[in-house]
Amino acid sequence: MATLTGANTNSLQKSLFTHHQKTPSDTTEFKELTKKDAQVQLAQELDKLLVTAPEIQKKIYQRELDGFQKLFAHFLQDVGPSVQWQKIEPLPQGAVIDYGTLPQPNTHHLKRMLDRLVVIKLNGGLGTSMGCKGPKSVIPVRNDLTFLDLTVQQIEHLNKKYDADVPLVLMNSFNTDEDTQKIVRKYKGFQVKIYTFNQSRYPRINKESLMPIATSTATTDLEVWYPPGHGDFYESFYNSGVLQKLTEEGREYCFVSNIDNLGATVDLNILNMLLNPDNAQSPEFVMEVTNKTRADVKGGTLIHYENKLRLLEIAQVPKEHVDDFKSVKTFKIFNTNNLWIKLDAIVRLQEEGTMDLDVIVNHKALDNGLNVIQLETAAGAAMKNFEGSLGQWIISFASIYVLTNTYLISF
Numbered sequence: 001m002a003t004l005t006g007a008n009t010n011s012l013q014k015s016l017f018t019h020h021q022k023t024p025s026d027t028t029e030f031k032e033l034t035k036k037d038a039q040v041q042l043a044q045e046l047d048k049l050l051v052t053a054p055e056i057q058k059k060i061y062q063r064e065l066d067g068f069q070k071l072f073a074h075f076l077q078d079v080g081p082s083v084q085w086q087k088i089e090p091l092p093q094g095a096v097i098d099y100g101t102l103p104q105p106n107t108h109h110l111k112r113m114l115d116r117l118v119v120i121k122l123n124g125g126l127g128t129s130m131g132c133k134g135p136k137s138v139i140p141v142r143n144d145l146t147f148l149d150l151t152v153q154q155i156e157h158l159n160k161k162y163d164a165d166v167p168l169v170l171m172n173s174f175n176t177d178e179d180t181q182k183i184v185r186k187y188k189g190f191q192v193k194i195y196t197f198n199q200s201r202y203p204r205i206n207k208e209s210l211m212p213i214a215t216s217t218a219t220t221d222l223e224v225w226y227p228p229g230h231g232d233f234y235e236s237f238y239n240s241g242v243l244q245k246l247t248e249e250g251r252e253y254c255f256v257s258n259i260d261n262l263g264a265t266v267d268l269n270i271l272n273m274l275l276n277p278d279n280a281q282s283p284e285f286v287m288e289v290t291n292k293t294r295a296d297v298k299g300g301t302l303i304h305y306e307n308k309l310r311l312l313e314i315a316q317v318p319k320e321h322v323d324d325f326k327s328v329k330t331f332k333i334f335n336t337n338n339l340w341i342k343l344d345a346i347v348r349l350q351e352e353g354t355m356d357l358d359v360i361v362n363h364k365a366l367d368n369g370l371n372v373i374q375l376e377t378a379a380g381a382a383m384k385n386f387e388g389s390l391g392q393w394i395i396s397f398a399s400i401y402v403l404t405n406t407y408l409i410s411f
Helices: 006-020 025-051 053-075 105-114 149-163 177-187 230-241 242-248 268-275 321-325 343-352 379-385 405-408
Strands: 094-099 117-123 140-142 169-172 194-198 251-258 285-291 301-305 308-312 333-340 359-367 369-376 390-393
Touching: 025 053, 025 285, 053 194, 053 230, 053 369, 094 140, 094 177, 105 149, 105 268, 117 230, 149 169, 149 177, 169 177, 169 230, 177 194, 194 230, 230 343, 230 379, 242 343, 268 285, 268 333, 285 343, 285 379, 301 333, 308 379, 333 343, 333 379
Parallel strands: 094 390, 117 169, 117 251, 169 194, 285 390
Antiparallel strands: 251 333, 285 333, 301 308, 359 369
């Protein structure tokens, strides 16, 4: 039998170590194979879910699961924070316009201007943070009037005052749609056209396996599904057919805001700036912003990044810079999530397939103790995709959110 000398043993150990040691290229290849494997497994699981869908709803489920699959692929490709801190630059001059500098519109043009506008309310949230069941929009706020009542009253007042025809569009979720459809019937006698559409329904995924926890589309367990954030607005609005109907009517801009923001009302000066710009080019996207306060430290802010205006959310910030992000001295601007967007630009981006939204990873623990992940996007993050995006500096009352009972009592 051959024996190993000390030299031979050292040589063999060195050889084995070299054979099993992964080079950087090996590690990268391993990660890429793991990602591909995860995508293949997810596709198989989604196919199983689609089989359980009723035939009449199969196309809807197919479209939504395809959308989730794209979001999942985006999630796998994002390694680490989506923003490199050293690349953040100060906002360029003219990126944020002071509201006080906007001219007032000619009163004779107001009806024509308003007839080119659509008001959209994000109505997908529940009232759980206020200890209530059902849509947040139907919680009584003042004098027994709900968020939805007040919204309809605001738009009807606008239509009556200027003999206009501004429609209201509600983006519901699977959590709020059924209750909302019952309630909007009572507004039939009002001078407001109301349209609704649903945002997508995506499956929550297990934090460990990254696979959907839903086993059937017919499940009554709503915890296995989730609405994927208001960044889903663009695709769902386009897919609903409501967007095309409104553009055919001659609508040009939509004003988007959360249903619980009681200060988010149609501002005629901003609308005038969009429809009658001083220069030849109208901005496709305007975000209303205001001073950031200590109550808003976790909210999104505006940055200049890779030569474009961009919304920065706390989930995108590297851990070592979270305190910098929260500083009201470093980042002075707060996103109210009141957005003015050109309708034909939404159509263009959807048909080109070029809408790029950063993925927000939301970790949740279900009632049964299972840790899951929700992949979401934010509507304001779309600003980097539009031409001539602006931040519109506004005064603070444009963002009166009612988030909890404490806010409700103080209103």
